[in-house]
Amino acid sequence: xxxxxxxxxxxxxxxxxxxxxxxxxxxxxxxxxxxxxxxxxxxxxxxxxxxxxxxxxxxxxxxxxxxxxxxxxxxxxxxxxxxxxxxxxxxxxxxxxxxxxxxxxxxxxxxxxxxxxxxxxxxxxxxxxxxxxxxxxxx
Numbered sequence: 001x002x003x004x005x006x007x008x009x010x011x012x013x014x015x016x017x018x019x020x021x022x023x024x025x026x027x028x029x030x031x032x033x034x035x036x037x038x039x040x041x042x043x044x045x046x047x048x049x050x051x052x053x054x055x056x057x058x059x060x061x062x063x064x065x066x067x068x069x070x071x072x073x074x075x076x077x078x079x080x081x082x083x084x085x086x087x088x089x090x091x092x093x094x095x096x097x098x099x100x101x102x103x104x105x106x107x108x109x110x111x112x113x114x115x116x117x118x119x120x121x122x123x124x125x126x127x128x129x130x131x132x133x134x135x136x137x138x139x
Contacts, residue, residue, distance in 0.1 A: 007105040013094040014042050014060065020087030021067050027080035030070045038063045038091065045102070053102035057095045064091030 001009075018038045025032030041056045041063070048056060067088030071081045127133070 003104055003106045006101055010094075010098045010101050010105070011042060011045070014038075014091070014098060017064065017087040017089075017091035017094055018042065020083050021091065024071070024080040024084035024087065027078060027084075028070065028074065031067065031080075031084050034063050034067050034070070045098075049107075050103050050105070053105070054099050057099040057102065060098070061092045061095035064088045064095060067091065 018035050021031050021038065022035035025035060038060050041060050045053050045056050065088065067084055071084040071088060074081045
């Protein structure tokens with residue numbers, strides 16, 4: 001499987017249980033907060049390097065565990081709570097699978113890097129735009 005397709009499938013596998021948890025957010029505000037935190041960690045995986053992707057997937061698995069714990073400790077087992085239990089369990093499984101596949105994802109680009117090439121007029125112009133002095137030899 002192509003690395004970019006693998007990344008897409010992995011992120012979609014995380015999106016489904018996070019959406020289930022968000023649906024259950026109407027019954028308890030904790031579910032909404034946990035779903036938001038999980039979604040933020042999922043988006044952060046797009047910008048992170050391979051080591052931090054593994055750390056973020058472990059965090060997402062931990063957030064899935066928290067979803068299940070909050071749901072189990074809820075006194076009434078209504079429909080949204082059962083959906084949250086399923087979503088949290090799926091989130092833990094998906095995060096474990098993602099942790100094993102992140103090393104095959106495409107590498108992040110250095111598009112927003114602050115480094116510049118010496119003597120390159122375009123790089124000097126970008127440095128000026130960013131407020132740096134390209135003639136400063138201390139860099």
